Amino acid sequence: MGLAGAGWTLFVAGHMAGNMLIFAGPETFNRYGHAIVSNKPLLYGTEAFLILCLVVHVALGIILTIENKKAKPKKYAVAANPAKRSSLASSFMALHGSIILVFIITHLMTFKYGPEYLVEYGGETMRDLHRLTLEVFSDPLYVVGYVICLILLGFHLSHGASSVFQSLGLNHPRYTPVIKKAGFVYALVVAGGFLSQPLYIFFFM
Numbered sequence: 584m585g586l587a588g589a590g591w592t593l594f595v596a597g598h599m600a601g602n603m604l605i606f607a608g609p610e611t612f613n614r615y616g617h618a619i620v621s622n623k624p625l626l627y628g629t630e631a632f633l634i635l636c637l638v639v640h641v642a643l644g645i646i647l648t649i650e651n652k653k654a655k656p657k658k659y660a661v662a663a664n665p666a667k668r669s670s671l672a673s674s675f676m677a678l679h680g681s682i683i684l685v686f687i688i689t690h691l692m693t694f695k696y697g698p699e700y701l702v703e704y705g706g707e708t709m710r711d712l713h714r715l716t717l718e719v720f721s722d723p724l725y726v727v728g729y730v731i732c733l734i735l736l737g738f739h740l741s742h743g744a745s746s747v748f749q750s751l752g753l754n755h756p757r758y759t760p761v762i763k764k765a766g767f768v769y770a771l772v773v774a775g776g777f778l779s780q781p782l783y784i785f786f787f788m
């Protein structure tokens with residue numbers, strides 16, 4: 584489950600960094616999007632990899648949640664020692680994971696399968712994703728929805744990024760706290776970077 588999640592953990596960092604080109608102007612952003620969709624082996628390879636990772640991650644997540652419920656049908660009368668209590672992020676993994684899944688489907692319908700505005704640069708026609716992105720994030724409802732989902736993504740990543748190491752059995756009293764901090768910083772950078780896009784577009788573009 585951790586390894587399947589790691590595929591998406593890497594993808595979101597690349598996607599966030601690429602999206603930063605929205606601030607470089609319409610031509611740069613649209614040419615970037617066009618270069619990606621024109622490279623069919625890269626596009627189909629990435630899509631197949633992401634679908635596989637998502638199916639494995641979600642299926643194992645459902646199995647794990649059902650098994651946890653079966654193993655502990657009633658809540659303990661006394662709360663666990665705070666030091667041993669799982670973090671807020673880990674307790675809500677199934678909840679924010681499910682919301683992120685709905686977000687991904689909505690996101691693909693909005694952008695990938697959204698309106699096909701076209702633009703021409705130097706005789707080459709391509710999708711005007713810049714126009715679509717600005718249009719989407721001029722709607723306050725979308726912006727609020729994105730902000731909530733991206734914050735949840737940050738929580739999910741923060742716990743997930745460090746859990747990969749635990750799944751691989753790489754647990755060490757000295758290194759585990761460092762890994763957890765690194766996971767938190769990674770999540771902060773990715774979610775923060777993503778958040779800057781709808782917020783900047785809504786308020787300043």
Ligand code: HEM
Pocket residue numbers: 595598602616617619620626629630633683687690691694695712716729736777778780781
């Ligand atoms: C502010 C945040 C985001 C913006 C502005 C954004 C923008 C976009 C755009 C414009 C596309 C269409 C690319 C194309 O069809 O050429 C796209 C595709 C996609 N986005 Fe996002 N995105 C954001 C956040 C996310 C997040 C958080 C996830 C995952 C959790 C995600 C997952 C995807 C996926 C899987 C695709 C399809 C990639 C493919 O077809 O291979 N995006 N995004």
